[in-house]
Amino acid sequence: MHVSPNPEMTRAVREGMRLYVVECASWDRIAEALRTVPAGRQQCVHELGLAEGFTGAATLAGDAGALRRWRRGIALYRGMDAHAVLDVA
DSSP states (O other), X not given: OOOOSSHHHHHHHHHHHXXXXXXXXXXXXXXXHHHTOOSSTHHHHHHXXXXXXXXXXXXXXXXXXXXXXXXXXXXXXXXXXXXXXXXXX
């Protein structure tokens, strides 16, 4: 479990892990979670924490499909067309 002096980072890592472990989140759900990032200074911290939590848990589990879902969710979040997201490896 990630421990940080920054409570936003700790919360975001837990949220990322929950997206993977509990929800088995689709790329749509990942993009939705990224859109709920608070504006301001903590935005980058929150995005990094979500990534660390989700991809860290998926890597430990050896789940290549989940890592692909994360990359597709990021692409969708950044504005890629829903059909083009399918081409993201």
